[in-house]
Amino acid sequence: MNLKLATTATGSQSTNPNPNEGGKRQTVDLGNGSEVVFITRFLSLEDSWKWFDYLNKEIPWIRPTIRVFGRSCLQPRDTCYVASAGLPELSYSGYQPHAYSWDDFPPLKDILEAVHKAFPGSSFNSLLLNRYKGGNDYVGWHADDEKLYGSTPEIASVSFGCDREFLLKKKPSKMSQDKRVEGEPPSKRSKKSNHSDQHLFTLKHGSLLLMRGYTQRDWVHSVPKRAKAEATRINLTFRLVL
Ligand SMILES: O=C(O)CCC(=O)C(=O)O
Ligand SMILES: [Mn+2]
Secondary structure, eight states: OOEEETTTSOOEEEEOSOGGGOSEEEEEEEETTEEEEEESSOSOHHHHHHHHHHHHHHSOOBOOEEEETTEEEEOSSEEEEEEOTTOOOOOBTTBOOOOBOGGGSHHHHHHHHHHHHHSTTOOOOEEEEEEEOSTTOOEEEEOOOOGGGOSSOOEEEEEEESOEEEEEEEOOOHHHHHOOOTTOOHHHHHTSOOSOSEEEEEEOTTOEEEEEETHHHHEEEEEOOOTTOOSOEEEEEEEOOO
8 A cells, every 4th residue: 555654754844933833844745736734733732732621612512414325324423613604504415514603612713813823825714623532433535625615625624632543545536547548557657656645644632734735626535433542532624615
């Protein structure tokens, strides 16, 4: 399997001058205009625990029924949705979450401000929150490619609590399916790019991972079940609804 561990990937690294984002920023070029930026220690441990406790207690978490491949099932994690007023409604897997206001949960505005500071060129106006109550909770392979995010969505993902693995896998490409060079062996074709087609990031307490460019068009991502991940994890994905 051609899997790259984020910690060993040869992305560019630089020291982040903002002490709240302590340490390293790693940029991973996924190829063809897709990119991930990863900051392991984005928030201090102290702030991260403060926010974890707040979110765990104060967010009105629900576990909705969704539709997957034509069947109703309980979403395998808790969720909540926050968005600026007047935006088109979000709908996924046959479920339309209620949009809470940023004013309902003021600490979320502080986290959003920290994300905007780290990525001054980016702008986010909505937030999907997820709570994984243990290793049986997960999110399956998907792309956040809903129309309301446009063609190149930027998604900033902040994690609190239990470490979980975040996997990225390239969608089967039209090129390899449709436009094979006649007579060329598959082994030769697959060596043409030195970009890996799978990546793994361990999303730790206080980390930030940003997906941008064509990542949602060309890649899928997941947080799989992990028997040993017993503790609760909370994840915030900031998005821009156009
Ligand atoms: O929990 C995570 O790290 C990812 C969540 C996610 O992919 C989503 O909410 O769309
Ligand atoms: Mn997602």
